[in-house]
Structures are given as structure tokens and as C-alpha cells.
Amino acid sequence: MGKTTALLAMYEAAWRSGFRVGLASIGPKTGLRLHSNTVFVTARPLLAPSPAVEILKISDIESSAGSLLYARTAHDGLYDLAGPSSASGLRAAIEHVANRSDIVLIDGAIDRLATLASGDGAIVVSCGAAAAKTESEAVCDVATLTARLRVPLFDSRAAAVELEGALTATMAAEFIAAGEERQIVVGDSTQIVMSGRSLSEALARLRVRCRRALDVIATTVCAVAPERSFDPGPFLDAVAGATKLPSFDVFAGREAA
Amino acid sequence: MRRLELLDAATAELLGFDWLVNAVAPISPYGSRLFSELVPFRPGNERAAESRARQIAEIAERLPSDQVSAVRSLLEQLPDVVGAVARASLGEPLDDPGFFELRLFCEMVERVDASPAAGALGQRISSEATRTVLEALAPGRREAAGFYLSDAFDAELAAARGAYAQAQAEVDAARGREVERVARELGREEVAGDEFIVMRSDLRGTLPQGVRVVRESATYLLCALEYGESSQAALQRREAAFGRMGALEERVRLHLTSVARAHAAGLGAAARALGELDVSLGAARFSQVHHCTAPVVIREPALTFERARFLPLEAELTVAGRRYVPIDLDLRGAAVLTGPNMGGKSLALQTCGFLALCAAFGLPVPAAQARVGLFDQIAWLGTGLRERSGGLLSSFAREVTALKDILARMAPRLLIFVDEFARTTTPHEGKAIVVALTERLRQRKACALLATHLQGVAAAAGVAHFAVRGLKGIRTLPAARDLKGALDALADSMDYTIAKVGGDEAPQADAIALAALLGLDSEFVEAAYRALSQ
Numbered sequence: 001m002g003k004t005t006a007l008l009a010m011y012e013a014a015w016r017s018g019f020r021v022g023l024a025s026i027g028p029k030t031g032l033r034l035h036s037n038t039v040f041v042t043a044r045p046l047l048a049p050s051p052a053v054e055i056l057k058i059s060d061i062e063s064s065a066g067s068l069l070y071a072r073t074a075h076d077g078l079y080d081l082a083g084p085s086s087a088s089g090l091r092a093a094i095e096h097v098a099n100r101s102d103i104v105l106i107d108g109a110i111d112r113l114a115t116l117a118s119g120d121g122a123i124v125v126s127c128g129a130a131a132a133k134t135e136s137e138a139v140c141d142v143a144t145l146t147a148r149l150r151v152p153l154f155d156s157r158a159a160a161v162e163l164e165g166a167l168t169a170t171m172a173a174e175f176i177a178a179g180e181e182r183q184i185v186v187g188d189s190t191q192i193v194m195s196g197r198s199l200s201e202a203l204a205r206l207r208v209r210c211r212r213a214l215d216v217i218a219t220t221v222c223a224v225a226p227e228r229s230f231d232p233g234p235f236l237d238a239v240a241g242a243t244k245l246p247s248f249d250v251f252a253g254r255e256a257a
Numbered sequence: 258m259r260r261l262e263l264l265d266a267a268t269a270e271l272l273g274f275d276w277l278v279n280a281v282a283p284i285s286p287y288g289s290r291l292f293s294e295l296v297p298f299r300p301g302n303e304r305a306a307e308s309r310a311r312q313i314a315e316i317a318e319r320l321p322s323d324q325v326s327a328v329r330s331l332l333e334q335l336p337d338v339v340g341a342v343a344r345a346s347l348g349e350p351l352d353d354p355g356f357f358e359l360r361l362f363c364e365m366v367e368r369v370d371a372s373p374a375a376g377a378l379g380q381r382i383s384s385e386a387t388r389t390v391l392e393a394l395a396p397g398r399r400e401a402a403g404f405y406l407s408d409a410f411d412a413e414l415a416a417a418r419g420a421y422a423q424a425q426a427e428v429d430a431a432r433g434r435e436v437e438r439v440a441r442e443l444g445r446e447e448v449a450g451d452e453f454i455v456m457r458s459d460l461r462g463t464l465p466q467g468v469r470v471v472r473e474s475a476t477y478l479l480c481a482l483e484y485g486e487s488s489q490a491a492l493q494r495r496e497a498a499f500g501r502m503g504a505l506e507e508r509v510r511l512h513l514t515s516v517a518r519a520h521a522a523g524l525g526a527a528a529r530a531l532g533e534l535d536v537s538l539g540a541a542r543f544s545q546v547h548h549c550t551a552p553v554v555i556r557e558p559a560l561t562f563e564r565a566r567f568l569p570l571e572a573e574l575t576v577a578g579r580r581y582v583p584i585d586l587d588l589r590g591a592a593v594l595t596g597p598n599m600g601g602k603s604l605a606l607q608t609c610g611f612l613a614l615c616a617a618f619g620l621p622v623p624a625a626q627a628r629v630g631l632f633d634q635i636a637w638l639g640t641g642l643r644e645r646s647g648g649l650l651s652s653f654a655r656e657v658t659a660l661k662d663i664l665a666r667m668a669p670r671l672l673i674f675v676d677e678f679a680r681t682t683t684p685h686e687g688k689a690i691v692v693a694l695t696e697r698l699r700q701r702k703a704c705a706l707l708a709t710h711l712q713g714v715a716a717a718a719g720v721a722h723f724a725v726r727g728l729k730g731i732r733t734l735p736a737a738r739d740l741k742g743a744l745d746a747l748a749d750s751m752d753y754t755i756a757k758v759g760g761d762e763a764p765q766a767d768a769i770a771l772a773a774l775l776g777l778d779s780e781f782v783e784a785a786y787r788a789l790s791q
Contacts, residue, residue, distance in 0.1 A: 224472065
């Protein structure tokens with residue numbers, strides 16, 4: 001999918017622009033080349049002895065790689081990132097890094113990023129040949145994903161069905177069958193647990209809304225994967241057309257027209 | 258705190274053992290370690306138990322509560338360096354997070370020493386060891402708490418790092434020139450990442466020199482940029498500089514580790530002293546919050562106290578905005594306790610048990626004054642124990658089995674609370690069994706309090722008889738079905754005082770009056786009174 005390549009491209013751009021950048025990852029991410037004065041989250045066992053880094057704080061948050069700590073690079077070099085396994089841990093880690101950075105970049109799975117809802121955070125969705133068998137399927141998947149993530153805020157003045165938990169395909173089918181015209185309101189868009197055709201139908205035929213909105217600002221594409229590849233140019237244009245978002249191919253150095 | 262053989266899990270639950278553990282728990286890893294090893298004082302150690310309780314009570318009295326809280330908040334921030342010190346003492350080099358924690362530890366020790374509470378206690382935890390380690394790690398200080406293996410640690414480090422930075426800059430420059438050349442020749446603004454795509458339609462002529470094709474298709478080429486000669490030479494110089502820098506950083510770590518190793522014993526002593534302070538302050542805070550006093554710990558199997566409280570219930574009632582009535586009791590050996598329903602008999606048993614627990618762990622007790630013995634076993638028998646559903650045994654059979662186990666253990670010094678034992682069999686036989694049990698406990702010189710509604714047990718067994726005074730007459734009857742009103746009226750009308758009474762005095766149950774208070778219809782209540790008079 002090229003998430004890490006996209007993240008590093010954003011990191012380089014931000015660093016060149018003079019921002020103090022903070023980095024976190026959901027799950028371990030090894031061997032990233034970072035510049036000096038970058039704040040990052042890592043696990044204690046992943047910390048290489050050289051180049052020595054400034055230890056800012058040792059947290060009591062656990063990750064799959066061990067207890068997390070916050071550090072700041074003193075020299076350019078290769079560093080490993082790690083991240084918390086819980087949403088509350090992620091919130092705490094982001095807050096800590098944000099206090100010492102101008103911009104925080106997080107590498108992680110989309111459904112773990114609900115913690116960014118209603119904050120200053122924005123989401124860049126990465127898609128690519130690794131996640132779908134055909135180009136059209138990949139385009140369809142990213143279109144429905146971004147549509148789901150961009151579900152608008154609910155209108156407090158209009159009638160609504162407030163859901164405490166997730167909106168599933170079964171529930172959506174029942175609402176459609178009942179001709180439900182009120183807003184169907186979930187906490188945030190990660191609580192819409194549908195994909196593919198079910199999701200497209202639900203979003204088209206129901207007024208699905210959320211209490212906390214996510215800000216999706218762009219997509220990046222990676223047309224090549226070990227098992228298959230798509231034609232980069234048309235793939236990028238198709239993703240841009242389907243998502244109506246600024247779309248970039250960092251491998252080809254292109255932005256969709 | 259470990260209850261060991263002192264009491265079983267069910268008794269512990271009834272007497273609020275876990276509540277007590279939470280209430281006195283320390284806050285630092287050192288205190289927690291020490292606390293987890295605390296065991297009850299056994300009979301014969303009365304002087305030590307009393308001495309510890311007095312010491313805690315004195316701390317609670319001498320230090321204002323805000324000073325106790327201030328030190329506890331410092332203790333809460335202490336990192337656990339026991340593992341790091343142990344590794345250092347075995348010669349294993351510490352890592353930078355280890356130095357971070359070690360320096361924080363030494364700094365916190367100084368802050369604890371500087372606190373008014375430590376001053377008032379005349380306690381100094383810092384030592385030559387903590388000061389030397391702190392001084393050795395001082396060049397690594399960054400911002401408020403950060404640690405960095407800074408150049409100040411080693412005269413050669415700055416030069417080595419400068420060489421590494423220079424070598425890295427040369428790599429970046431050489432690689433940058435190659436990337437820039439390729440991007441220019443491909444007609445692109447930049448080439449990002451190790452691999453990049455070149456569209457065949459964008460390609461004019463051949464690929465730039467140094468570009469290797471990883472994969473190709475009809476429309477594009479997936480390419481990688483090889484490292485050129487100048488890049489490779491710069492990389493080699495960087496690797497050499499990196500190795501030199503890494504070796505010097507490791508030299509600094511080894512030196513700092515040797516300082517920690519040389520002072521491992523002193524650091525360990527500081528950690529132990531912090532743990533002891535933490536445990537004492539946790540207990541002192543408990544004493545302050547709950548207005549406890551140091552008990553006189555006596556050699557006899559007895560419990561004598563004034564205005565004692567069962568803290569777990571008092572805490573619940575306080576939250577609910579209800580009144581708690583402390584009790585007095587002079588229990589020497591075995592005795593029978595009678596009184597009305599809802600008169601606080603079970604609570605009296607729990608209060609006795611709670612005070613005995615506090616004394617067993619050398620803690621001040623929640624009473625105006627108390628004389629408390631130490632015991633080998635504290636046991637509970639009868640109602641209150643969590644009923645097990647199902648099984649082959651009836652509730653009576655379960656009680657008998659539990660009693661058999663208690664008697665079989667033959668604890669030399671037994672404190673036992675018996676709450677309405679044998680209530681589920683016929684009153685005639687039930688009384689006989691309770692009398693036999695009371696006699697047995699008297700013969701074994703156990704300290705025992707047996708709550709019962711059965712008449713004549715104390716006299717038959719030859720033991721003291723206490724009674725809850727009971728209802729003083731219900732002043733105002735609540736509206737029908739108003740349970741809260743009924744409970745308020747009951748609390749207003751109940752005299753919870755426990756008094757010693759004559760051996761044959763009939764126990765007062767006040768059951769019919771209570772039934773009326775709780776809303777049974779008047780016809781029913783009158784019928785009950787008629788039946789009672791016959």
C-alpha cells in the first residue's frame with residue numbers, strides 16, 4: 001500500500017520546510033532514516049545504542065514490542081518506531097509528541113485512528129495493488145473507504161436514530177427495508193463496520209451521520225506490489241476521480257490532474 | 258500484606274482485608290515490594306506490633322496531611338531502578354533509558370530529602386552513593402527531565418560526532434547529486450524513496466546512468482537508483498565514523514555503569530529506605546484519614562475498645578450521607594452477643610475482626626482507644642460467608658463442615674466470630690449445638706464472640722453475655738412502602754450500644770416492631786403480637 005513511503009515523503013517535506021516533526025506508529029516500524037531533532041515514539045527494546053538519542057520520557061504504556069518511550073534524535077540515522085496497542089495509549093502518545101513538535105505523523109491502520117476524530121488531525125489514505133486483485137476493485141475499495149471516513153456530522157435539529165455502538169450491514173439492511181429517513185448517527189465513521197457493496201448501498205440509501213467527524217485530506221497510491229501491479233497513471237487518475245481528493249503517487253512523483 | 262494462615266479468603270472478605278490493604282497501600286515500586294512481603298505479627302510479638310503502630314500513629318500526628326501527600330506524590334514518580342542497579346552490579350552495561358531512570362531516581366531522592374515531611378521525620382535517604390551517581394549523570398541532563406549521552410561525558414565524543422555528522426552530510430550531498438541528476442534527466446522535480454516508477458511514456462531515450470530496473474511492464478518501469486562511486490565512498494567514510502562514534506558512546510556507558518556498579522549497595526539501601534518511608538506514610542495517611550489511634554497490644558486473647566468503627570461500612574455510609582455509630586466492647590475470652598434484628602450484631606463482629614486485623618499488621622486502629630491481642634487464626638462461622646449455590650450439602654451441613662475445619666486446625670490462639678450458627682435447624686437442637694460450641698471455645702481459651710437470637714446460651718455455657726440495647730420506640734412511622742424512610746426511622750430509634758447483661762436475660766429481637774416498620778399490614782402485626790402473648 002506504500003503507507004510508510006508516503007509517510008516518509010511527508011516527513012521529508014515537513015522537515016525541509018523547517019517544521020519540528022514528531023513520528024509515531026501503530027505497531028513496530030523498523031529502519032526509518034530520520035533527521036536530527038525529530039521526536040519519535042519507540043519501544044525500549046527497539047532503541048539502538050547509536051546514534052544516542054535524547055530520552056524524553058519513559059511511559060507506562062505497553063506495546064507489542066515492549067514499554068514505550070519518547071525520544072528525540074540528535075543525529076541523522078536509522079531508527080525504529082513503535083506505538084501503543086490501545087486507543088487511550090495512542091491518544092496519550094500523540095499528545096506527548098505533539099507537545100514537542102509542530103506536526104505529528106502517525107503510520108497506522110485506518111480504523112485505529114478514530115482517536116483523531118474532532119481534533120486537529122487529518123488523514124491521508126494510502127491504497128495500492130497489494131490490497132485488491134484488480135485495479136477497479138482497488139479503486140472501488142478506496143472510494144467506499146474514503147466515503148465512509150468522510151461521513152458528515154449529524155444535524156442536531158433534524159430527527160435522528162442515535163446508535164450507541166456500530167452500524168453493521170444487517171442493521172443497515174433493516175433500516176433500508178423499513179424506509180428509514182431519519183439520520184442514522186454513529187460515534188465516528190470507524191464505527192460503520194461495512195465494506196464493499198453493502199457500504200455503498202448503505203451510504204447511498206441512508207442518511208448515515210456521525211457525532212465526531214474525521215478530516216480526510218488526500219490519498220496516495222502505490223501501483224506496484226510483489227504479487228501484481230497496475231498501470232500507475234490510470235490508477236492514480238481513477239483514485240482521484242473516485243475519491244474527489246488530491247491524490248499522489250509518491251513512487252512515480254506525480255499528482256493526479 | 259500477606260494474610261498467610263491468619264485468615265481464610267471468606268473471612269478476609271467479611272472483615273474487609275482487601276479494603277484495608279488498599280487503604281494502607283504504598284505508592285512507589287519500592288514500597289509496593291516491601292508491602293507485598295508484610296506478614297501479620299504472631300502472638301509473642303506484641304511489643305513489636307505495638308511499637309510499629311505507635312511509630313505510625315506518631316508520624317500521622319506529627320506531619321500535616323498535606324506534607325504526607327506531597328511526599329507521596331514524589332514517591333509516586335519514582336522510577337524502578339532495582340533491575341538496572343542489579344544489572345550494573347553484575348557488570349552488564351546500562352542503556353540510556355537506564356541512565357535516564359537512575360538520574361531521575363537520584364534526583365527524586367534529593368527532593369524527598371528536601372521535603373518538610375522528611376525533615377520533620379529526621380530522615381535522610383540520600384547518601385554518598387546517590388550524590389555520586391547523580392553527579393556522574395549530571396552532564397546528561399536535558400530540559401526538565403530528559404537524558405542525553407552528551408558530548409560533555411567524554412572529551413573525544415564531540416569530535417567523533419562531528420566527524421559522523423560531516424560524513425553523513427557528505428553522503429547526503431553525494432546521494433543528493435545523484436538523485437538530482439536522475440530527476441533532471443527524467444524531467445521530474447524529485448525522485449523519492451529507494452524505488453520509483455518511470456512511465457514509459459515519460460521516458461525520452463534510455464534510463465539515466467545508475468538507474469536499475471527492478472520490474473517492468475508495458476507502460477512503466479519500477480526502478481532503483483544504484484549508489485555511485487562518490488556515494489559509496491561517502492558511505493564507507495560514514496560507516497567508519499559511525500563505528501568510532503558508537504564505540505565512544507559505549508565507552509561512556511561503560512564508565513557510567515561502573516559508577517553505578519561501585520555504588521550499587523548504596524543505591525539499594527536508598528531504594529529500601531524509600532520503600533520503608535513509603536510503607537510508613539501509606540499507613541500514616543490511613544491513620545490520618547480515618548482518625549486512628551495506636552492500640553495497646555496485649556498478651557491475652559482479648560479485644561477491648563471504645564468508639565470503634567468498621568471502616569469499610571463507615572466509608573459506604575459516609576458516601577450515602579448516613580450516620581455511623583461507633584461501638585464499645587470489652588471482650589475477654591468467649592462471649593455471647595444478642596440483640597434485635599438490624600441492631601448491628603454482625604457489624605460488631607466485623608468491627609472486632611477489623612481491629613484485630615489492624616493490630617496484627619502493626620497499624621493504628623479506628624477507635625478512640627483499644628487493647629487488642631494477637632492471634633494465630635481469625636475465623637468467621639455462620640451467616641455472611643458467601644453462600645455456595647448447589648452442591649450436596651445443606652447450609653447447616655456447610656456450617657458444620659466449616660466448624661470442623663476450624664476446630665481441627667487447633668490454632669493455639671484463635672479469634673472466632675460466630676454469626677447465628679445453626680439458625681437453619683430446630684431452635685431446640687440449634688441452641689444445644691451453639692451451647693456446646695461456646696463451651697468448647699471457652700475450654701480452648703479462644704477469644705470468641707457468638708451472635709445469636711437463641712435464649713440462654715451464655716448462661717448455659719458459662720460465658721459473658723452482651724446485648725445490643727435495641728429499639729427505643731419508633732418515633733415516627735414512615736409512609737407505607739417507603740424503605741428509605743423506614744431505614745431512617747430505624748436508625749433514629751435504634752440504640753446500638755452494646756452492654757453486658759445478666760446471663761439469663763432474654764434476648765430482645767424487636768422483630769414484630771421491625772416488621773411493622775418495614776410495612777407489613779397492621780392486621781398481620783396485631784396477629785403476631787397476639788401469638789406472642791399466648
